[in-house]
Amino acid sequence: MNDLTPTPEDRTAKLKGLGTSRKRVEDARFTQGKGNYVDDIKMPGMLHGDFVRSPYAHARVKSVNADAAKALPGVIAVLTAADLAPLNLHWMPTLAGDKQMVLADGKVLFQGQEVAFVVASDRYVCADAIELVEVEYEELPVVTDPFKALEPGAPVLREDLAGQTSGAHGARRHHNHIFLWETGDEAATNQAIAAAEVVAEEMVYYHRVHPCPLETCGCVASMDKVNGKLTVFGTFQAPHVVRTVASLLSGIEEHNIRVVSPDIGGGFGNKVGVYPGYVCSIVASIVTGKPVKWIEDRMDNLMATAFARDYWMKGRISATKDGRITGLHCHVTADHGAFDACADPTKFPAGFFHICTGSYDIPVAYVGVDGVYTNKAPGGVAYRCSFRVTEAAYFIERMIEVLAIELGMDAAELRSKNFIRKDQFPYNSALGWEYDSGDYHTAWDKALAAVDYAGLRREQAERVAAFKRGETRKLLGIGLTHFTEIVGAGPVKNCDILGMGMFDSCEIRIHPTGSAIARLGTISQGQGHATTFAQILATEIGLPADSITIEEGDTDTAPYGLGTYGSRSTPVAGAATAMAGRKIRAKAQMIAAWLLEVHDGDVEWDIDRFVVKGAPERFKTMKDIAYAAYHNAIPGIEPGLEAVSYYDPPNMTYPFGAYVCVMEIDVDTGTHEVRQFYALDDCGTRINPMIIEGQVHGGLTEALAIAMGQEIAYDEIGNCKNSTLMDFFLPTAVETPHYTTDHTETPSPHHPIGAKGVGESPNVGGVPAFSNAVHDAFRAFGLRQAHMPHDHWRIWKIANQLGLHG
C-alpha cells in the first residue's frame, strides 16, 4: 500500500452509488432542448390524425356525414365506428374489465367523446376537416351526479349492458351500477360502532381532478407493410402492456409489434391507460400504410383522458372517550364516468382504497365501494398515487380530524394515541394488508418538534382570541397528516392487469472494459431512472454509476415489465435491478477466484472488487473481472457477463410520512398563504436524496393544486367546466410555497435494498395536510367538513356560513 492507493471511502465515492445526490444524467439533454418527446418524432410521409368530438354529454348519434371533409385536399380518411366495426375495434376492453367505445357507436356518453377520426396531411388540414364533418345528434337526458344516477328513473347510460345483471366485479343492482366491492367485517364493525362511547360520522368528498402533465398524450403509429412490423411511439407509462394489448386487439403477433416510449413529459397516471387515439392511429396507419401521428391538445386532454378521484366517502369512526379508536366504517359512491376505465390491478376495482385504516391500529373495519356510471369522462387513474391511496389517506386523515372535534381532543395527540407501534410490525390491518415496517411515533415526534407544534397551537389560540376581539381578520390553520401508503404493486399472486402479473425486470450486460448497460421494464417520466437505477447497480456490482447506461421503454430491447406508476419502479424494478446485479456478482466471484487461484469461498466482496480473505493486497476489481469474463478461457465458466432478473415482490412496500402545513387565511377574501410546510418522508433506504427531495417538492405542489383549487367539474347538462388551463388550476411559482423536507429511514425488510418508493407520498400526504389546515383554521368556529377544492370563493363561503362576516 502506498499514498496513491485509494481509500475505501474514495472507492465508494467514485461509484456514486446508493445514498449519493448524484447529478442527473438526463439533464444535459433536457437543458439543451434535446429531449425526444413523441411530438418531436417525424417520419417520412407521416400523416396527422385527430378527433371529431361530441359537444354533448349524452346523445344519440343519428348520422355522421364526412363527405365534405373527405373532399378537402389533403384529407386521407375519416374513420367512424362503422369503419372499425368489421375489425371489431369500435369498442375496446378497458383495464377495469369493462369495455369502452373507441369511436361513438350509436350514442355518446360524455362531452368530448371521440366520434370520428380524421386523417390528413398535416395538423392544419386535419383541424379544417374536423370542422367539415357533420354529425347529427339527438340529445338525451344527462346525469352527472352519481347518487342521481342510481335513482330508479335515472337515464339508461350503457344500453350495451342492457340485461346484464353482473359485470367484471360481481352483481349490478341498477342499470347505472357497475359493482359493489366490499372488504372487512361489516357486522363486527357495525357492532363496534354501535357499542362505542363516541362516534363521528362524516361525508368526505374527494373531487374529480386530472393529472394534467405538461405534455399531453399522443402517439405515432407506423405499420411497415413490407416487413409486417407495427411500430408505435407513444406516451406510455406501461409500454409492454400496450404491446400485449395491441397484439391481442389487432391479431398482429407480438414479435411484430414494437412499442416505444420516448421521453415522456410527465405522466402522473395520465399515461397509463389505453386511449381511442392510440387505437385509431394504429388502424389509420394500417389502412393508409403511412405513419400516423395523434397528439392531444390541452382541451382533449382535460376533457377526455384520465380523470382521477371523484369519490364520495361516507365514514363512521368510533372511539373510547379517551380517544382509542374502536372501529371504522366506510361506504364509497365512486363516480367512474361513462366507462369503467379505472387503472387498477384487476382484482381491485377500488384499487388499494382499503389502506384507509391509515397509520392507525384499528381493530375492526369495513369498506364498501359502489361504482357508478355517469355522463362524465372515463378514467379513474391514480394521479400521482398508488391506486386510490390518496383517496384513502384523505378519508382517514379527515375522519381523524372530525373524531378529534367530536372528542374535544388535540388531533396530534389523537393520532399519536392510535398509531401502530413500532413493535407491531409486520402489522396485519383489519382490511387485510400486511404493513411491512414503520416507526410512526419517531417520525411524528420529530415533525412536531421541528415545527414547535405546542408553540403553534399557542399562537393559534392567541389569534382566535385576537380575531374575536376584532384585532385581526386572519386565522391560522395547522394542517396535520400522518399518512401510510401502499406502493410497489405488486405480488403476482394478487396483482395483475388484464391477467398480466405485476412483476418487473432488469437485464444487465457488462461490457469487457468494465462499463455496462442495464435495461428495465419500467419507463421514466421525469423520475430520473437513468440516474438512480445506475446508482443501485453501482453499489451492487462495483462499477461507477457513470459507466452504466440505463435504457427503458423500447419493447424490442427492454425486458418485459409492467411500467411506471403507483410508485412501483423502485420497489419492483429497483429490486429486480439489485437482484440481477447480485447474479452478476455471483459469477464475478467465481471468475475472481479463478484469476486469484483460490477457491470461490476464499474471496469476499469489497466495494468494487473481490479480495482474498485475509490478504487484502490480493484482489481483482470488477473492471479486471469484466475483461476476464470475456477474454480468458476459464474452465467450467461460460464467457460473458450478463444477468436478468424478473422480480415478483413478496409484499407491497409501505412508505409513510408526517406533514405539517401552517396556513394563514384571510376571512374576508378567502385567500390563503402557506406560511410553513414541513414534510418528513420515510421511504426506507434512500437512493438519491436530491431526487427524493425534488419528488417531494413536486408532489406537494400537485397536492396544493388539488386541495386549493384544481377540479374537473361539470354543469347539469354535462359540460366540462375546466377544460383549459384558464379554468383548471395549475399553481405557478408565485402561488407555490417554500417546502422544508426531512426524513427518517425505516428500510423495507423484504426489499433487496430496503427501498420503498417516494414519488407519490407527497401527493398522498400533501392533500390532507393542506385541506386539514383550512379546516383547522375554522375549527374554533365550528367547522367540521368542507369539500375541496378550497379555492378563495369556497373559503370565503365557509367563513360566511360560519357567520364570520359580521
Added chain:
Amino acid sequence: MGKKMQIALTVNGEAHELLAEPRELLIYVLRERLNLTGPHAGCETSHCGACTVEMNGKSVKSCTVFAAQANGATITTIEGLGSPDSLSVLQQSFREHHGLQCGYCTPGMITRAHRLLQENPDPTEEEVRFGISGNLCRCTGYQNIVKAILAAAATINGAKEAAE
C-alpha cells in the same frame, strides 16, 4: 386556409426564409419546419409557457404568435442558448440544483430565465418567482428552479465583478 406569405426569420443567428399560411403558429414553424424541437406545445393558449422563445429581445409564447407576426424578427430558442460543448450558466445551474425532472417545461423555463436575468440581473427570490410565473412546471414545485436561477444570477454577477 389563406394565401401563403413569405416570411423571413433570424433564428439562433441563422437566417431563414419560408412560405407560411397567415394562420400558421410560430411554434409549429420552429418545431416542424426548422426542426427546433426544444420549444414545446403544452396548451396552445399562452398559459403554460413550454413554448417560450425570445423574439426581438422579449419573451413570447410562440404558441400564440403567428409566424407572420414574426416576419423580420430575431428569435432565440433554447437551442441558441448553449451548446453541448459549452452549456450556458443557466443550463448548468438547472442541472446543478435539480431544477428539472421530466424536462418538458425546461427549454421554455430556461429561455424565460435567460431573458429575466437580462431584464433584472440581480433579482430577489420574489422577483424570480414572479418573473417565471408565465411558465408552468408540473414536476419540481419550482423550489429548485428558483434556486437554480438565483445561483445562475450570482455566478454571472460574480464573473462580471471579477472581470471589472
